[in-house]
Amino acid sequence: MNLTDAEALDRADPLARYRDDFALPEGIIYLDGNSLGALPKAVVARIAQVVGEEWGQGLITSWNRYDWIDLPRRVGEKIAPLIGAAPGTVVVADSTSVNIFKLLSVALAVRPDRKVIVTEEGNFPTDVYMAGGLASLLGRGHQMRLAAAASLADAIREDTAVVLLTEVNYRTGAKLDMRALTERAHEAGALIIWDLCHSAGAIPVELTGANADFAVGCGYKFLNGGPGAPAFAYVAPRHLSGLRQPLQGWLGHAAPFEFAPDYWPAAGIDALRVGSPPILSMSALDAALDVYAGVEMGAVKAKADALFDLFTTEIRARCPGLDILTPSDPARRGSQINLRHPEAYAVMQALIARGVIGDFRQPDIIRLGLTPLYLRHADVFRAADILCQVIASGEWDQPGFKQRAKVV
């Protein structure tokens, strides 16, 4: 494989035309769409419209005129097809963390006699922290049971109330088997919550097909909703009837503008709403999701796999010392490439200085996101080339690159 071969692949790529939907900086190869997705061009015009026209000119009347009040549902409906969810089962609200709190509360209440929450050892910290915070608040002896990915099925037992899993691991890119683990949870009489932060918009997700109970996910990675974009929450149709969660805010009320003294939850998924939605941030996510209209997630996965193979083939041939953490089996991974290097932080700084942006994860992980809608085969080829040059030349081994920044 050489650059000419990679460029030929780009010419034949059925997703190539989507790159033009994004405003990408010149001279940068962006392999961090798994942390913050690139800016869709449509967002620029939409935000200018929301600020200048809807807020500036429409003022308070825009809650009706532009239907801001139902934006959380409308955006939810755009996410639903990307995650295999039926209409009316997804709403956008709050952050992933807060949505975990709501859904875990709901799930624990279904199994009041059971005290164990099963999760993966090495799950993204906020999932574990939020579960721990809820357990402490309840003070009813709920405990976390952490198990390695391979032992999860065994860890789900008759004492398990809820299983809380992230489908794609943030540090390895490994994907759990949603269908098998959901089946195992149900077999044990437990409910299951899937965190789709590294799945939504990245790989085909089949919440309905897997019979999942609940799911959450963020809007700012593969969905390209912008920094800190609001998160989403999914509830299976069988759990929607009578849905009630403890963060009983006025916008989750059945009739918020009646200002009734008692709380009656809205019917269905709207019961997960709490306070006023951040309209600017939510409108950016709304506009960003239009890029996905007509995109088939199977095609996204096929290109991601091609990019993964291209990159790892180059790495194995040219800098074989780099340890590739992400599974080579396409069915067992998300849309990232995670590599291990003892000086991962410094290597990433050297890469950034060369225009290749990815991220570092503690303690020794280089994490590169594959976003097929705006990455070209040639970009990935160049990135592999630059990475191997950096490793070979030792240019990362300089004091400037070894200083830790606050966030990476």
Next chain:
Amino acid sequence: MNLTDAEALDRADPLARYRDDFALPEGIIYLDGNSLGALPKAVVARIAQVVGEEWGQGLITSWNRYDWIDLPRRVGEKIAPLIGAAPGTVVVADSTSVNIFKLLSVALAVRPDRKVIVTEEGNFPTDVYMAGGLASLLGRGHQMRLAAAASLADAIREDTAVVLLTEVNYRTGAKLDMRALTERAHEAGALIIWDLCHSAGAIPVELTGANADFAVGCGYKFLNGGPGAPAFAYVAPRHLSGLRQPLQGWLGHAAPFEFAPDYWPAAGIDALRVGSPPILSMSALDAALDVYAGVEMGAVKAKADALFDLFTTEIRARCPGLDILTPSDPARRGSQINLRHPEAYAVMQALIARGVIGDFRQPDIIRLGLTPLYLRHADVFRAADILCQVIASGEWDQPGFKQRAKVV
């Protein structure tokens, strides 16, 4: 008083120059800044910069380069002087509702033996709903005690764990005595949480002077942060040490980017952070707050009082049948004028058709917000004139104005 007199007052108004900081629609008199503040011109440029440059060009590196990660604290520091709070005691995060949940959890944990939460009858519903949701979740027999404003001091007793009050009532504009009620709460051994949604940026607030324990408030009313702008939370310095709340998200961790398995709350006010902040919405609030730089809240109150007097004098003279709900004593009200009319909804629709925007609140309330930074005496004079014309002519009494919209 006639229009010429009102215009003379505008020429002498020391706050008159701030009006030019806002992008206001032509031909509209906006008396709804207490629901959604007008657009500060600086927000337009700031949001274009955040979207195009920071997100679009800086991508993931902007979390460091533009210090997005500390934006919740920086915005909190701008709000602090407006509410009489010391540096390091205010953070911007989530919604008012979610912040009530956090702080009420903290406060209830301080008084585990007490089971009563005192609030005002007719407090804004979300405050009562959120408290009810927390009480149900805890399942430890916490109960709400609702009392009329005049009976609040008596309702705070030795069984009271927490007092949860909104300083300015959303339906009457009446202001509670923060200092006296805080003292009464402490005397009874209770803690107090103040909801400042209709206070922050509207009237001088002295959280430190009143010795308040906790406070929350929204960013989208008098602070002009835009639709659904993030909310703020205040914790008195004496409660900051060891502060821990149940929504233990990763960004409230002492070292979020260490991705440690155990949760250790950040020192101080940062322990109230949960998930990723919505940077677009929060940046709008940040830019909007710059309008307040150098503004003295006493001057804002003085002008609000002058506007109130001007409006009510006209109403009493020209349409005396209208019932003015808001106290005439300036020390006992916020920055609104609440009127009662049996067909309040239809009257408000007729006013909007004439370019005077305020809002309707169930069941019979016309609510007008006084925002001295962008309202002129002449605007308020004209609004009173138009309101009395509408009432006198009966032009509100038409089917088109009597149909209820979804949100008002």
